[in-house]
Amino acid sequence: MICCVRAPHPSLIAAWLKAPALRGHPLVIGGLAHERASVTTASAEARAQGIVEGMSLNQAQQFSPDAIFQPVDEEATARVRQSLLSTLHHFTPDVAVGELPGCVFLRLDRLVLRWPDRSLLLAAISRAVEAVIRVTPTIGVASSMFVSKIAADHATAAVPVIVEPEKTRAYLARYPIDVLPLDDDLREYLELLGLKTIGRLQTISRPAFRRQFGPKALEVYDLALGDDRRRLRPWRPAVRIEESEPLDPPVDNTEALQFIARALAERVSASLLAQGLGTRAIRIRLDQEAAPPIGIEVRFAYPMTTAGELFDGLRPRLLRATIAAPLERITLRAGRLEAAYVRQPGLLIRRDGFKESIADAVARLQEEYGSSLVQRAEVHADAAPLVDHRILWKPA
């Protein structure tokens, strides 16, 4: 089962967290009233006066002269989004960000042992979210992302809506076709045929629907039956591992730099080890005194954790670096983090127990010999009579 947690737009929550007195007042986020911009989101009080997303701020002010207008605080919005996701990530790692802001999906299947009573679980989720963003979310539970989102849209803060799999079709039947992701042509066509609710749509057979509207519209038909084939793509909390050291006095040769790089590699390694991570890329930034900084990226074939391995990769690149001015600071940042357990000693596995992926192998070759070394071909048979137009070569 999939649980959809719907909260107001993160920008709105950020504004409420910053100034709790704004709750209960018409609030429009997107910019100040005189600015030439559009409404990003608005509070329920402002919506009641006719303000909708995408409307110009000028028009919004005419609809609601007493509304409070605020610009989007990007940093605070990002913090709200992160805290909402990380709160839900504590319940299950199967958390996915929805297409709409403030919409998050959770897969509940693996929580049955920990939370045998689903209502207690939903209450705990609601409490945890409320503790973080000071807003009680609406919750819908169903067999797919699409149905759970509709359930959450129609739930109240106090009572979540749970749609059992066998009742999905009957549950959707009552809603208008507007809840489906229809393009304008298809919506108009369905309305002309008098198909205004999902229930009426469900009475048509799949082959008949396909004959009438084409294979592309079958996705909409499947959604109308509650069959959502989209995969839940898990969100991973961002981890930033970066170590930096000022060089005082500034260093102007790469030999001396190696000692500091080794010490930083040990610190990065300790951070990786503490979190059970490995890195497949280290970005080195060398800040020069009177010249632009130098950026070097070192890629590894598989996730590295230990200081020795990291330094073995860094050292030759540092020695080759062309330094124009004395260096003031060196920064090492671990990128492309993965679980360190991917790498295993190959006692029972053929060869060295590790097989580099083809994409990584290609990336490594391209880094070493240039991007034109490994290519892929695309053939467009109906493009043009000239061969050069029909065959498109792209770096792999």
Next chain:
Amino acid sequence: MTGIGGWPVGRLSLLAGPRGCGKRTLAQRSVAAASLTGPVAYVDFPRRLDPEFVNHFDARLDRLLVVRPKSLKEGMASVRVLARAGVDLICIDLPRTRSAGIDAELPHLLHRVAEADCTLLLIYDAEADDAIRYYASMILAFQRSAWVFRRDGDLEGLLVDATVVKNRLAPPGRNCRLLIPYPIP
């Protein structure tokens, strides 16, 4: 014909013969067929690979990596890395003019290929050097046999004689006659 039901896995197979006798046609068909089951690579030194021709055999072009190296060293490094990464079949199209130093590269290359269970095909114009002949587990020699004409006088295709002149996995000496139809396929 090969006695083992296809190209040997983890070994080098050599397609030798003069120009225009079907070596590249057979290799590109093999690449197309292998792309249906897994990733394949074509190391194209002379830049003669025709993706349209490969595509005629319903090849998965998204699984075909075309390596266009500037030197033998680049090409051999690519083969080693790709074989290790899990590419199932690698075809090297090596003109004679670019083959200087291949005898030193082949031992390392074949070690990697054997380790990775990768099938390696080498297209080599003209008579192969002793080193390549030594390291190849199978050598297919191609020779033009005859032109084939239709009753109305139009050209139908080219008959090619293919002979297994060396085979470490089955008795050598088998031969067959292949028809390369025109236009291809």
